[in-house]
Amino acid sequence: MRHVQYVVWGGAFAATAAVLAVAVANDELGDTTILTTVLGFAIAATGLALNLARFASSGHPAPPAEVSAARVEQLAAAVEQHWQAEWRLRRLQDPEPLAVHWSSAEAWLADPGEPDPSGAAADRRELDDRLENITAVLDRVASRRLVVLGEPGSGKTVLAVRFTLDVLASRDAGAPVPVVVSMSDWRAQSESLDTWLARYIADHYPGASWARELLDAGRVIPVLDGLDEMAPPLRTAAVRRLNADLDDGRPLLMTCRTAVYADVVRSSDVFTSAAVVELQPLGFETAAAHLLRTARPVRGPGGSRTTGWHPVIERLRADPDARPCAALRAVLRTPLMVTLARTAYDDTDADPAELLDDGRWDDRAQREAQLEAHLLDAFVPAAYRDDDRRVDTALDALGFLARHLERRGSRELAWWELRRELPLPLRTMGPVLIVGALATAVALLTAGAARGWAVLVAASCLVPLCVAQALSLRGGGGLATGGGPDGSTAVRRGRVPRELVWVLMGAVPLGFVVGMTGDLGSSPYPSLLQRWEWAGAGALAMAGGLALATTLGVLDLLGKPIPTTVPLWAGKDARSWHRRGLAALVVAAAAALGGLVPAALWFPFRISAICAGVLGLAVAVALWQNPRTVGRVLTPRQAAGRRARPRGPVLTAVGRGLVKGLTAGFLLGLAFGVTNGTTLAARASVAQDDFPVSGSWHTSADGRRVLVADGWSHRTLADGTRVVSSPGPVRWAVERWSDGAVYAETMALFDQGCDGVCETLHDPVELHQRPGQDDLLAKLPDGTFAQSWDLEDALPPASRRWLQLSTPEWLLVRNVNEGVTLGFSLGLISGLTVALHRWLVSPTDIARAGTPLDGLRADRATAVSRGVLLLVIGFLSSALALQLWPETTFAAFSFVIWLVAAPLAVALSAWGWLLVTRLWLCGTGRLPWRLMRFLEDAHRRGVLRQAGALYEFRHARLQERLAVRVDG
Numbered sequence: 001m002r003h004v005q006y007v008v009w010g011g012a013f014a015a016t017a018a019v020l021a022v023a024v025a026n027d028e029l030g031d032t033t034i035l036t037t038v039l040g041f042a043i044a045a046t047g048l049a050l051n052l053a054r055f056a057s058s059g060h061p062a063p064p065a066e067v068s069a070a071r072v073e074q075l076a077a078a079v080e081q082h083w084q085a086e087w088r089l090r091r092l093q094d095p096e097p098l099a100v101h102w103s104s105a106e107a108w109l110a111d112p113g114e115p116d117p118s119g120a121a122a123d124r125r126e127l128d129d130r131l132e133n134i135t136a137v138l139d140r141v142a143s144r145r146l147v148v149l150g151e152p153g154s155g156k157t158v159l160a161v162r163f164t165l166d167v168l169a170s171r172d173a174g175a176p177v178p179v180v181v182s183m184s185d186w187r188a189q190s191e192s193l194d195t196w197l198a199r200y201i202a203d204h205y206p207g208a209s210w211a212r213e214l215l216d217a218g219r220v221i222p223v224l225d226g227l228d229e230m231a232p233p234l235r236t237a238a239v240r241r242l243n244a245d246l247d248d249g250r251p252l253l254m255t256c257r258t259a260v261y262a263d264v265v266r267s268s269d270v271f272t273s274a275a276v277v278e279l280q281p282l283g284f285e286t287a288a289a290h291l292l293r294t295a296r297p298v299r300g301p302g303g304s305r306t307t308g309w310h311p312v313i314e315r316l317r318a319d320p321d322a323r324p325c326a327a328l329r330a331v332l333r334t335p336l337m338v339t340l341a342r343t344a345y346d347d348t349d350a351d352p353a354e355l356l357d358d359g360r361w362d363d364r365a366q367r368e369a370q371l372e373a374h375l376l377d378a379f380v381p382a383a384y385r386d387d388d389r390r391v392d393t394a395l396d397a398l399g400f401l402a403r404h405l406e407r408r409g410s411r412e413l414a415w416w417e418l419r420r421e422l423p424l425p426l427r428t429m430g431p432v433l434i435v436g437a438l439a440t441a442v443a444l445l446t447a448g449a450a451r452g453w454a455v456l457v458a459a460s461c462l463v464p465l466c467v468a469q470a471l472s473l474r475g476g477g478g479l480a481t482g483g484g485p486d487g488s489t490a491v492r493r494g495r496v497p498r499e500l501v502w503v504l505m506g507a508v509p510l511g512f513v514v515g516m517t518g519d520l521g522s523s524p525y526p527s528l529l530q531r532w533e534w535a536g537a538g539a540l541a542m543a544g545g546l547a548l549a550t551t552l553g554v555l556d557l558l559g560k561p562i563p564t565t566v567p568l569w570a571g572k573d574a575r576s577w578h579r580r581g582l583a584a585l586v587v588a589a590a591a592a593l594g595g596l597v598p599a600a601l602w603f604p605f606r607i608s609a610i611c612a613g614v615l616g617l618a619v620a621v622a623l624w625q626n627p628r629t630v631g632r633v634l635t636p637r638q639a640a641g642r643r644a645r646p647r648g649p650v651l652t653a654v655g656r657g658l659v660k661g662l663t664a665g666f667l668l669g670l671a672f673g674v675t676n677g678t679t680l681a682a683r684a685s686v687a688q689d690d691f692p693v694s695g696s697w698h699t700s701a702d703g704r705r706v707l708v709a710d711g712w713s714h715r716t717l718a719d720g721t722r723v724v725s726s727p728g729p730v731r732w733a734v735e736r737w738s739d740g741a742v743y744a745e746t747m748a749l750f751d752q753g754c755d756g757v758c759e760t761l762h763d764p765v766e767l768h769q770r771p772g773q774d775d776l777l778a779k780l781p782d783g784t785f786a787q788s789w790d791l792e793d794a795l796p797p798a799s800r801r802w803l804q805l806s807t808p809e810w811l812l813v814r815n816v817n818e819g820v821t822l823g824f825s826l827g828l829i830s831g832l833t834v835a836l837h838r839w840l841v842s843p844t845d846i847a848r849a850g851t852p853l854d855g856l857r858a859d860r861a862t863a864v865s866r867g868v869l870l871l872v873i874g875f876l877s878s879a880l881a882l883q884l885w886p887e888t889t890f891a892a893f894s895f896v897i898w899l900v901a902a903p904l905a906v907a908l909s910a911w912g913w914l915l916v917t918r919l920w921l922c923g924t925g926r927l928p929w930r931l932m933r934f935l936e937d938a939h940r941r942g943v944l945r946q947a948g949a950l951y952e953f954r955h956a957r958l959q960e961r962l963a964v965r966v967d968g
Helices: 002-026 032-059 065-089 121-127 131-140 156-170 193-204 211-216 232-245 258-267 284-294 310-318 323-331 335-345 352-356 364-383 388-408 415-421 424-446 448-475 498-517 524-531 533-554 571-575 577-600 605-623 648-686 797-803 808-840 852-884 890-907 910-921 931-940 956-967
Strands: 101-104 145-150 177-182 220-225 252-257 275-279 696-699 705-709 712-716 722-725 730-736 742-745 757-763 766-769 777-779 785-788 944-947 950-953
Touching: 065 156, 065 177, 065 211, 065 944, 131 156, 145 156, 145 258, 156 177, 156 220, 156 252, 177 193, 193 211, 193 220, 193 232, 211 220, 232 258, 252 258, 284 310, 284 335, 310 323, 310 352, 323 352, 323 364, 335 352, 335 364, 364 388, 364 956, 388 415, 388 931, 388 956, 415 424, 415 852, 415 910, 415 931, 424 448, 424 890, 424 910, 448 498, 448 533, 498 533, 498 648, 533 648, 533 808, 533 890, 648 808, 712 797, 722 797, 808 852, 808 890, 852 890, 852 910, 852 931, 890 910, 931 944, 931 950, 950 956
Parallel strands: 145 252, 145 275, 177 220, 220 252, 742 785
Antiparallel strands: 101 275, 696 705, 705 712, 712 722, 722 766, 730 742, 730 757, 766 777, 777 785, 944 950
């Protein structure tokens, strides 16, 4: 049965394609019947694509076991690569991690249903252990659930990372993979555990769009870091969600501050079946040995080894109860402060003896707070000790970023979220305003005397775009209803996006304004600009802006920017032929457009060639990603999973892109066309029997009334044809072409030249406007008719409007047809762009240890390629329209729409938003211009840590201190 359906769909596709080819060849595409068939061709093509997508997505069986096993190995290698790099950057292996011990927490913090680890001395000793034995401790817990508590800076995150690396080092092939996950962005009230984990893994390890598959198979061990970093109401919701979502025997490790976990247990419940351990403070000798071993050596008496810490440690040992010694010993009980002390006085000229300065302080707690603040403040200057000139700049920028995160209540620094620091207009509509300002500037430079018109059109076009963008941000997104794990957009079935309703609602008032200001003749839009100059131009420009908003909505670019993780070419990932082909296609198309546009504007060839080369080179640079800095594609043990991917999801994305574009365009055109046509028809029905001016009435030979005004006679024939006759003989001309066409024209046009057989007449002019026809006819002396080119220009304005007055029925049908056709073409082009782009950049399923810079470059490449594709498809469609309807302004109007839509498609991407953010924040001195390089350098220096495509401060205490420093 399925094959029969394919035969039917394929036959419809082939038949309508043949009709389209014949119509184009015979120049008959403007005919209504042919046009309806062509629209059927597009619908048939879309239906065939959807059926193919549905078959492809349902015809493939579930991934075989070997593919799942290979994906497990891919994820394991990506996680191991990431955390090994972080372990080295934090110098945790130099020379070895601090010996942190833990013991069982108080009994009331654990589940009483499980054996109480604190109930007997033997059980308590069983969970007393060291950092290097953490994996064995989890294995000894029957439920395989462990909660690690500790004070701030006690080493909870380091323990989670050490657990992850130890499990990865000892695991067998196919065994579950531990993944460290920051809990700060989990909205546990509305998001299940596995849904959040799948999103987190896909975001932080690009290519792992199949993470949910591994989670459902129990191949992932969640290592949840920082329950205390969640908002207070969400902490209890998180524990309840864990208790509800976790199956028996599913391993999990979670870290939290001791006081926060106690509050959670007190207000809700314990984590079911979980053992709870608490990290113990460092012993003084452990901290002292670490500082002495890692300090810069100095030659002592007789060539002995000494350091700057030796006199400090000796005094702390000799006089532990002295006020400065007791405070410093207390501060050095946490691994964080020991690490900060090491960094602040290692490879610097600072003397740690200043920590024993007995300055003014009231009590020991105050002195401890002062010492901790001093070490936190000294960390950043120590990290930039090799470049003292950058210390102040780094402190200001890092302080600004820390305050940004504190205001958001987040620990994750996302480069695309920095737009929140912009002023409200830029934060909401920044790219739209900047592109609009640039377009206005270009129009002002090229419009000459029509500068006022240019400003009006630009401003009116911006209004719908700004409103749509603001509403989309308020609603949480654009026409996109959610981002997929691979950076693509998921479409919820059976639900019309709220933002689409808002955009379509804008078409109704615009259609009403155009209908009220438009002329009731056969060609309302040119007359609109002649009769209602400013209002008409503004209304049409707003209609164009609404079309732009719909296009951008179809492209999922309205609303909050969401970066893509899809690379076009990058290192070994560039082996994929369609990625390299797309990159080459985009560069070639950009170069071609760079040369064609100046050539079309009659610029010299040299200018066109230079523009082509510059634009092609700029796009190539934008698409290029340095293989040395791109996240490594996992091979060879994980390359076993690089099988031929099922094309179902890709074809489904293609089909959905087309359906989304066609639906949005059709509804937009229908809403605008129906409103405009109904308004015009209502006005025409009222004005149907009205004559333009007062004059003398007469009765013709056939008994009909004739109005004579200004010497011109006006009458209506039995079939509804309107006729206007001149007062007497006038000079005019007739031009006969070889194809049989006959045209009537004024002598002014005749004097400019004649391309056919021409003759001049000196007879009365009688113009006929038949109902339902666009062409105005002139009656020749022999009783035949010729199409008028410009004879209507000789009529008085009122007589001309009356002559070209159309019937209400014809106005309604014509405007609905035009609206639907224009909307359908708009949706077809935008939907085709979405579909083509999704097919060409279908994401790889090879997990990578991505970086924020990788994500930025991937989003930049995607934005540029999407903009070029949109411009190419729009340019080709406009050229086709120019060939089919050369006498209309549709082609020029269409090309202007796509010429503006392409840069907007680039500007509204996450990368475009970052450019706007940099212009403001870097221009005002809050951040350095080379922002991503600065963040990458801060990560290399150990100030920031990397979590996939995001950065975090090395510790929450450091973020809090930097934010307070800026506020102070």
